Amino acid sequence: MPSLNLDLNYFDHAKPMRLETILGNGADVLPIRLWTYVGRHSPEHGRVKMLEGELERICRWWGDKGEMVRVMIEIGFLERDGDFYQIHDWHDHSGHLSAFKKRAVKANKIRWGKHRKSRTPTRTPKHEAKESPSSAVHSSAVHNNKKNVFSRPSAQEVTAYGASIGFQIDGSAFCDFYESKGWKIGSSPMKSWQAAVRTWKHRPKEFSPSRESMPAPALPKFKENIPDEKDIFDPNENQKEPA
Numbered sequence: 200m201p202s203l204n205l206d207l208n209y210f211d212h213a214k215p216m217r218l219e220t221i222l223g224n225g226a227d228v229l230p231i232r233l234w235t236y237v238g239r240h241s242p243e244h245g246r247v248k249m250l251e252g253e254l255e256r257i258c259r260w261w262g263d264k265g266e267m268v269r270v271m272i273e274i275g276f277l278e279r280d281g282d283f284y285q286i287h288d289w290h291d292h293s294g295h296l297s298a299f300k301k302r303a304v305k306a307n308k309i310r311w312g313k314h315r316k317s318r319t320p321t322r323t324p325k326h327e328a329k330e331s332p333s334s335a336v337h338s339s340a341v342h343n344n345k346k347n348v349f350s351r352p353s354a355q356e357v358t359a360y361g362a363s364i365g366f367q368i369d370g371s372a373f374c375d376f377y378e379s380k381g382w383k384i385g386s387s388p389m390k391s392w393q394a395a396v397r398t399w400k401h402r403p404k405e406f407s408p409s410r411e412s413m414p415a416p417a418l419p420k421f422k423e424n425i426p427d428e429k430d431i432f433d434p435n436e437n438q439k440e441p442a
């Protein structure tokens with residue numbers, strides 16, 4: 200964990216003692232509070248951009264406004280640099296904090312890079328299709344394919360559709376007829392059973408299910424004209440006397 204390089208003789212040094220003499224007892228901790236704040240928020244440069252009141256609030260100054268900043272600049276703890284307040288000799292005493300922050304930033308990049316990589320889903324052709332410029336075309340084609348999938352009708356649907364177009368049709372006969380053909384028109388799969396119903400309406404003699412399923416008419420029975428046995432054979436013929 201980053202920490203300040205605080206000299207063991209700090210509280211006996213001339214500058215902290217002078218600061219306490221001018222501002223009162225306990226004032227020697229004011230620079231330490233300032234250093235910890237700058238070390239957390241600006242370790243690379245050792246300076247902050249803020250108003251006098253804000254700077255004194257960070258250090259928890261209890262006296263008159265502006266007096267702490269004025270005395271710290273006078274003694275040499277602070278330097279004024281335009282809109283910034285610069286910690287005197289920051290890099291000489293706390294430059295290691297900058298190195299700690301750079302190391303932490305680098306470690307975070309590596310750690311979060313691995314984290315993002317582990318959470319990145321495997322790319323599939325589906326993902327690539329979504330990201331490609333032709334994704335809209337691809338999506339439309341998939342939608343159309345789903346829309347054109349043939350669904351076999353029920354007998355009730357066929358009968359109801361026939362009635363809606365003024366065509367009396369036996370839905371059961373229609374379904375049985377095409378079920379036996381594997382729902383194909385010739386050798387091609389059926390795409391629209393409604394179109395097939397309309398075809399039956401326009402050409403009823405050739406496509407009427409009642410005619411297709413009707414058994415062939417029975418042939419008339421042929422009665423052979425066979426003479427009666429008594430006409431061709433007389434049992435008493437041999438008993439007649441010869442003339």
